[in-house]
Amino acid sequence: MDLIRIKNVDKRYKNGVTAIYDLNLAIEKGSFVFVIGSSGSGKSTLIKMLYREEKPTKGQVIVGGLDVAKLKNKKVYKLRRKLGIVFQDYRLLPKLTVYENVAFALECIGEKKDIIRTKVLKALEDVGLKNKVHEYPGNLSGGEQQRVAIARAIVNDPKLLLCDEPTGNLDPEKSMEIMKVLESINKSRGTTIIMATHDKEIVNRMKKQVITLKDGHLVKFKQKGTYVE
Amino acid sequence: MKLFRMLGRSIRDAIKSVIRNFSLSLASISCITITLIIVSVALIASFNVQNFTEAIEKDMTIVVFLENEANEDDVKKVEQEIKSISNVEKYTYQTKQEVKEKMQEESEVFNAVLDNWEDKDSPLKDTFQVKIKEITAIKNTAEKIEKIDKVSIVRYGEGMVDKMVKAFSSIQKITYGIVIALVIVTVFLIINTIKLTISARKREIGIMRLVGASNLTIKIPFIIEGMILGLFGSIVPVLVTTYGYLAFYEHFDGYLYSKLIQLIKPEPFIYQTSLIIVGIGILVGMIGSASAVKKYLKI
Ligand SMILES: Nc1ncnc2c1ncn2[C@@H]1O[C@H](COP(=O)(O)OP(=O)(O)OP(=O)(O)O)[C@@H](O)[C@H]1O
Ligand SMILES: [Mg+2]
Numbered sequence: 387m388d389l390i391r392i393k394n395v396d397k398r399y400k401n402g403v404t405a406i407y408d409l410n411l412a413i414e415k416g417s418f419v420f421v422i423g424s425s426g427s428g429k430s431t432l433i434k435m436l437y438r439e440e441k442p443t444k445g446q447v448i449v450g451g452l453d454v455a456k457l458k459n460k461k462v463y464k465l466r467r468k469l470g471i472v473f474q475d476y477r478l479l480p481k482l483t484v485y486e487n488v489a490f491a492l493e494c495i496g497e498k499k500d501i502i503r504t505k506v507l508k509a510l511e512d513v514g515l516k517n518k519v520h521e522y523p524g525n526l527s528g529g530e531q532q533r534v535a536i537a538r539a540i541v542n543d544p545k546l547l548l549c550d551e552p553t554g555n556l557d558p559e560k561s562m563e564i565m566k567v568l569e570s571i572n573k574s575r576g577t578t579i580i581m582a583t584h585d586k587e588i589v590n591r592m593k594k595q596v597i598t599l600k601d602g603h604l605v606k607f608k609q610k611g612t613y614v615e
Numbered sequence: 616m617k618l619f620r621m622l623g624r625s626i627r628d629a630i631k632s633v634i635r636n637f638s639l640s641l642a643s644i645s646c647i648t649i650t651l652i653i654v655s656v657a658l659i660a661s662f663n664v665q666n667f668t669e670a671i672e673k674d675m676t677i678v679v680f681l682e683n684e685a686n687e688d689d690v691k692k693v694e695q696e697i698k699s700i701s702n703v704e705k706y707t708y709q710t711k712q713e714v715k716e717k718m719q720e721e722s723e724v725f726n727a728v729l730d731n732w733e734d735k736d737s738p739l740k741d742t743f744q745v746k747i748k749e750i751t752a753i754k755n756t757a758e759k760i761e762k763i764d765k766v767s768i769v770r771y772g773e774g775m776v777d778k779m780v781k782a783f784s785s786i787q788k789i790t791y792g793i794v795i796a797l798v799i800v801t802v803f804l805i806i807n808t809i810k811l812t813i814s815a816r817k818r819e820i821g822i823m824r825l826v827g828a829s830n831l832t833i834k835i836p837f838i839i840e841g842m843i844l845g846l847f848g849s850i851v852p853v854l855v856t857t858y859g860y861l862a863f864y865e866h867f868d869g870y871l872y873s874k875l876i877q878l879i880k881p882e883p884f885i886y887q888t889s890l891i892i893v894g895i896g897i898l899v900g901m902i903g904s905a906s907a908v909k910k911y912l913k914i
Contacts, residue, residue, distance in 0.1 A: 437825075459830075460829075460830055462824075463824075463827045463828060463829045463830070464827075465827075466824070466825060466826065466827035467826075467827035471825050477818070477821070477822055477825075479818065479819060479822065490822070490826070491822075491826035491827075493624060494823050494826050494827065494828035494832060495826070495827055495828060495829075495832075496617040496618075496620055496621050496832070498620070538826070542826075542827075
């Protein structure tokens with residue numbers, strides 16, 4: 387079954403720039419998809435429309451049965467609870483420990499303390515950070531901080547994990563560590579993963595589905611793709 | 616359960632940020648304090664004024680003296696006219712004979728003096744005693760009665776009551792003006808305090824939004840913060856109100872100038888006033904923070 391369905395979507399920003407032209411896509415549950423393309427091709431815009439940071443100007447974006455374009459501002463949280471999001475810049479709270487940062491996501495939605503504890507420890511185990519639970523983000527390497535962010539994104543067991551250049555700030559070695567973590571989440575939890583990147587090496591090594599954008603147009607959607615300019 | 620957990624978190628966050636933005640919080644709290652002290656003085660004054668104007672109103676009478684030569688027909692005409700004035704609640708009529716008897720009953724001296732007067736040179740007159748509905752219109756009503764044919768003199772507690780009612784009403788108007796101005800300044804200060812909190816927590820708010828916190832969950836800590844400022848700001852005014860009024864009441868033995876102007880008994884009056892003060896404080900805090908949240912929390 388399709389988790390995401392995008393139909394005839396145009397995205398035009400207020401300043402007149404059109405970032406996406408007539409996009410049609412269907413993404414199956416459980417898949418691992420890269421979104422590639424040169425800078426300004428519309429990767430981030432596509433991701434943003436999936437978590438309703440931006441609304442499509444035209445067309446339909448359906449995520450897990452929710453029509454994102456029609457979702458009222460007040461109801462956005464319902465969509466957000468179904469997905470996890472990871473950014474290039476980690477977005478952790480520096481005054482909270484690793485544990486607290488991950489727990490924060492569950493506290494915000496009013497989860498019970500004992501459930502929070504179980505879920506947080508499981509998520510931290512999944513990203514391989516069980517031994518750094520009480521550290522502060524400032525004492526961690528970039529790769530470790532990104533793993534905390536991933537743990538926070540998956541702690542509520544979302545159907546969909548969106549990643550916008552999660553390895554953008556990391557060296558190749560750390561990047562591959564992150565990719566291993568993401569792959570194991572995709573396999574063990576069955577989480578659908580969509581990752582925007584311009585890291586050729588990663589895309590070529592992982593052999594996953596690849597969506598290629600160029601100036602806002604979809605040029606290719608391949609099953610076991612590689613990076614093509 | 617979930618509600619309590621969220622509420623507990625919100626209150627904790629709110630108190631933390633009151634402490635973090637201490638100086639601006641203190642400014643807001645002081646402003647609320649000053650406002651509420653004035654509000655409470657105004658409240659106490661106006662409740663008391665209302666209390667004793669009601670009391671005075673109850674036994675406020677206009678005494679209407681008729682001219683000496685008024686005959687029975689004239690009396691009937693005057694009666695008709697008094698009856699037709701809308702502010703008149705009820706009236707009684709006494710002939711000069713009845714007045715004389717009443718006075719003689721009341722005093723031995725009058726008894727002796729009045730006995731010697733013949734009816735024609737008696738200084739006493741036929742009188743109407745008129746009770747009215749609305750004390751603020753007493754002057755107007757008295758003037759109307761005075762214009763009636765065969766009415767010689769009209770008396771009511773002109774001086775004091777009239778002036779007092781006027782003075783109180785202008786004092787009240789001035790106080791309302793000051794209170795409104797202060798409330799505006801206070802709300803403005805609260806908006807700025809909350810704005811600071813919001814900007815200090817921008818990152819956190821962004822993350823909350825990403826992980827699926829509802830808008831209400833995000834807003835509530837800030838609203839609670841405003842309410843806490845209001846609550847803290849009402850502590851001093853409540854103490855001032857309570858002890859101030861008790862001392863005032865005891866100093867004046869419960870009435871002003873004459874027994875006519877009774878003060879309201881402190882209990883339960885001061886508790887009710889305190890409750891109103893705290894209520895206003897929290898409300899003002901809430902209004903301030905709610906508008907700050909609306910303005911600066913782009914969610
Ligand atoms: N908020 C915005 N307002 C106006 N224009 C925008 C906005 N965000 C992006 N754009 C424009 O839309 C186009 C696509 O931008 P987008 O961020 O989606 O590209 P990208 O593929 O993520 O690029 P990069 O690899 O550099 O991150 C660009 O031309 C960009 O200038
Ligand atoms: Mg981008």
